[in-house]
Amino acid sequence: MLKKLALSALIAVSIAGVSxxxxxxxxxxxxxxxxxxxxxxxxxxxxxxxxxxxxxxVAVAVGTMYGKNLGVAVTESQKFEVKMNKDKIASSFIxxxxxxxxxxxxxxxxxxxxxxxxxxxxxxxxxKAEAEKNLKEGEAFLAENKxxxxxVVTASGLQYKITTLGTGAKPAVTDKIRVTYKGTNLKxxxxxxxxxxVEFPLGQVIEGWKEGFQLLPVGTKAxxxxxxxxxxGSFSPSEKIGANSVLVFEVELLDIVKDAPKxxxKxxxKxxxKxxTKAENKPAK
Numbered sequence: 482m483l484k485k486l487a488l489s490a491l492i493a494v495s496i497a498g499v500s501x502x503x504x505x506x507x508x509x510x511x512x513x514x515x516x517x518x519x520x521x522x523x524x525x526x527x528x529x530x531x532x533x534x535x536x537x538x539v540a541v542a543v544g545t546m547y548g549k550n551l552g553v554a555v556t557e558s559q560k561f562e563v564k565m566n567k568d569k570i571a572s573s574f575i576x577x578x579x580x581x582x583x584x585x586x587x588x589x590x591x592x593x594x595x596x597x598x599x600x601x602x603x604x605x606x607x608x609k610a611e612a613e614k615n616l617k618e619g620e621a622f623l624a625e626n627k628x629x630x631x632x633v634v635t636a637s638g639l640q641y642k643i644t645t646l647g648t649g650a651k652p653a654v655t656d657k658i659r660v661t662y663k664g665t666n667l668k669x670x671x672x673x674x675x676x677x678x679v680e681f682p683l684g685q686v687i688e689g690w691k692e693g694f695q696l697l698p699v700g701t702k703a704x705x706x707x708x709x710x711x712x713x714g715s716f717s718p719s720e721k722i723g724a725n726s727v728l729v730f731e732v733e734l735l736d737i738v739k740d741a742p743k744x745x746x747k748x749x750x751k752x753x754x755k756x757x758t759k760a761e762n763k764p765a766k
Contacts, residue, residue, distance in 0.1 A: 547574075551570060555567060555570070558600070560607075561600060561603040561604070561607070562603075563600075608717075608724065611723055611724065612715060612723070612724035612725045613725075615709070615723050615724060615725040615726050615727075616709065616725040618667060618727075619667065619708065619709055619725060619726065619727035622667055622706075622727055623638070623640060623706065623708060623727060626640060626706055627640055629642075631643070632706070635692065635696075637688075637692060637708075637711060638708045638710070638711065639689055639692050639693060639705070639706070639707060639708065639711055640705075640706035640707075641693055641696065641703050641704065641705050641706065642703060642704045642706075643697070643701060643702070643703045644702045644703060644704065645700075645701060645702035645703075645733075646698065646700075646701055647697070647698040647699050647700020647701035647702075647734065648698060648699075648700055649698045649699025649700050649734075649736075649737075650698065650699055650737060651695060651696070651697065651698050651699075652683055652694055652695060652697075652699075652734070652737045653683070653695065654683050654684050654691055654695060655682075655683070655684060656682075656683055656737050656738070657680055657681065657682050657683070657737070657738040657740065658680065658681070658683055658694060658734060658735075658736070658737055658738060659678050659679070659680045659734075659735040659736040659737075659738050660675070660678065660679060660680075660694070660732055660733060660734055660735055661675045661677075661678050661679070661732070661733045661735065662674070662675050662679075662730050662731065662732045662733075663675070663730065663731045664728055664729070664730050665728075665729050665730075666721055666722060666723075666726055666727075666728065666729070667726070667727055667729070670721050671721075672719060672721035672722055678735055680738050683695070687707070687711065687712050687713070688710075688711040688712075689705060689707030689708070689711035689712055689728070689730075690705070690707075690730075692711070693705040693707070693730075693732075694732070694734060697732075697734045698734070699734050699735070699736055699737060700734065700735075701733070701734050702731075702732070702733045703731075703732055703733075703734075704729065704730065704731050704732070705728075705729070705730040705732060706727065706728075706729055707727065707728045707729070707730065708727055709724075709725040709726055709727060712726065712727070712728045713726070713728075
C-alpha cells in the first residue's frame with residue numbers, strides 16, 4: 482500500500498513539475514525577442530549538391546551495375562519459388578568488401594553449383610509442364626477452329642482462311658516472295674510484325690509458311706493457323722513463343738520477286754560484247 486501511495490505521489494509530483502516547467506517556458510518565450518527572419522530566398526534555396534570525385538563516381542557506377550544485376554537475379558529466382566534475402570546479400574557483400582568474407586571461395590563455389598543444379602532442374606520441370614500445357618491448348622484450339630466457316634485444313638494439319646482472294650500466280654518453294662505479316666500466339670500477343678513489306682526466299686522459312694504461301698495467289702490476304710510441328714515444335718525461340726505453340730499469322734502475299742541480273746554480270750557481258758566488236762573491226766594482216 483505504501484509503495485502504491487509513494488508511486489502515485491511520484492507521478493503527481495512529476496506531472497506538476499512538467500506543468501510548471503511548461504508554464505515557465507511559455508513565460509520565457511513571451512519575454513524573449515522574436516528570432517530574426519531568414520531572407521525568403523535563403524529559406525527556399527535547396528542545399529547545394531556536393532559534387533562527387535571521379536573515384537566516387539566510379540564506386541557508384543560499380544555499385545549500381547552490381548546492384549542491378551543482382552536485382553535481376555533475385556527477381557528471376559522468384560519465378561522458381563526461390564526467395565533470396567536482399568539484406569543478407571547486402572551484408573555479406575559489405576563483409577567481403579571489407580575483407581571479412583562469411584564464406585571461403587570453395588564454400589561459395591559449392592553452394593552456387595548446388596544452386597545452379599537446383600535451378601536447372603526446376604527450369605526443366607517448368608518447361609516440360611509448359612510444353613504439355615501448350616500442346617493440349619493447341620490441339621483444342623485447332624479442333625475448334627477447323628469447324629469455323631471458311632477455314633480449310635490441309636493433309637499436314639495446316640489450317641488457313643482466305644479473306645481476300647488474289648488473282649496472281651502462286652509461288653513455288655524456290656521463289657522469293659514479298660509479303661506483309663503479323664504473328665500472334667493463342668493469347669493474342671504479337672510476337673512479330675512487318676512494319677513494311679519484306680522479301681525472303683520461301684524455302685528458308687518454317688514449314689507452315691512454306692506450305693501456306695504456296696496455296697495463295699499473289700494479292701491474297703489470309704490467316705494461317707500453324708500447328709506446332711509445322712512451326713518451332715518443342716523449341717521455344719522467344720518468350721512469347723513457347724514450346725509446342727500454335728502460331729497464327731495474318732498475311733498478305735504482295736508479289737513473287739524476280740531477281741534482276743547482278744551488276745557484275747551486266748558489266749561482264751558488256752565488256753565481252755565490246756571486246757567482240759573490237760575483234761570484228763580489227764583489220765586483217
